Amino acid sequence: MLIDWFTVGAQTLNFIILVWLMKRFLYQPILHALDAREKRIATELANAEAKQSEAQKERDEFQQKNKELDQQRAALLRQATDEAQAERQRLFDEARQAADALGAKRQETLKTDAHNQNQAIGLRAQQEVFAIARKVLADLAATSLEERMGEVFIRRLQEMKGETKAGLAEALKTKSDPALVRSAFDLPAEQRAAIQNALNETFSAEIRVRFETDPELISGIELTTNGLKVAWSIVDYLASLEQSVGEILQEKDRPAVKAAPQAEETQPEPENQ
């Protein structure tokens, strides 16, 4: 008999026990471990995803901040540049004004100096010219300077023509006050008489004349009436001298101050108007 029923029963029992043992010691622990591992992996994946999304968020935030920072920096830089530009402009203007003021002052000083010098030269030249003229006249013609001056003045009166003469005649005739004849020196009596005669002849009337001495009048004779004037003086010559001297000075000063001597170039007006 191949089948032993007791053994069949025992083996059935054994198999049932084995099923229980295997379940207890093999399947449950393994399945538990597998589940735990799967759960753990899922958790880790979820964590990783969460971290990734968080990192992404932080990166975005960081980029945003960076951009803002860049913009702020650019704005600040622009502002600073503008301010610096304005400050530079201001300082530049200030410096230019200061330089201009200094230049003007210096020019003024130069002008004043030149003027003073001119005056000094003028006076000196006058004295020299008079001295030379006197000496020359005395040596050559045996006449005094004053005498010649008077003659020249008289000749000028006589040579007057046209509107000038008419205007002066009108003025002399209508004027109640005597005409004023000023001279840089005392005119001798014969000179006075000669001038009086010349006036009378020239204007064909009795001209009343008052003689005056004015040392400041630069070496000449002038007739003034009612705002009109006839004169002879060496001012014209002095003026041309002054101009020459001025040009010399200008040449000398040019390297130092460029525009300074411009004022010196004004032409002296002839005074016989």
Place this chain on the structure above:
Amino acid sequence: MRLSPDEIIFWQYGLFKLNATIVYTWGLMFVLAVGARLITRNFSTGLKRSRWQNLVEIVVTGIETQIEEVGLSQPRKYLGFLGTLFLFVAAASLSTVIPGYEPPTGSLSTTVALALCVFVAVPFFGIEEKGVGNYLKSYMEPTFIMLPFNLISEISRTLALAVRLFGNMMSGAMIIAILLSITPFIFPIVMTLLGLLTGMVQAYIFSILAAVYIAAATRVRKSRPEPEAQNIEA
């Protein structure tokens, strides 16, 4: 000539006896249980694990996958029964490499016991899944005329399970024994190797057939039962 280890009796008291089948089965149970205990004692749930753990994990998940492929949607529910069937038969076959060891599956008593377990488990799981009425109704499908044939089929396939396994295991052991007496050196080794292969195939067939029977019994959808089983048996 001894056909079954049942015939080796160590101890007997009346009806109770301790034959080699039972003792070898105990030995196998002991090895399996202690081995499982040892391996799973320091089970790690992390990513790092021991080789043995990897091995048993592969075996268990492999069985689980097979059960699922047969058509049982909840493999874990049946893993205890079907997995143990496979492991027991496979371990018994593997143990034949030990000299002097006779596999308990080479005893018709053992295979009948296993087949009876399947015979009981099929309606057990079927009723659990579908309820008593629905399960019993499945014997009268497609018509009530099929009831006796279904019952005969149920019994005959149980018998076939038992005899198939017994025949294969017994013949393997028998051939080795005969060859040992004729050509003691090379051929027994080759035949042992062949026997190992046969044993593994039988273990697979036994457990897969059991799974198919259970799947057919628990299937709610009405369909023609066991086409796969027929193919495998053929």
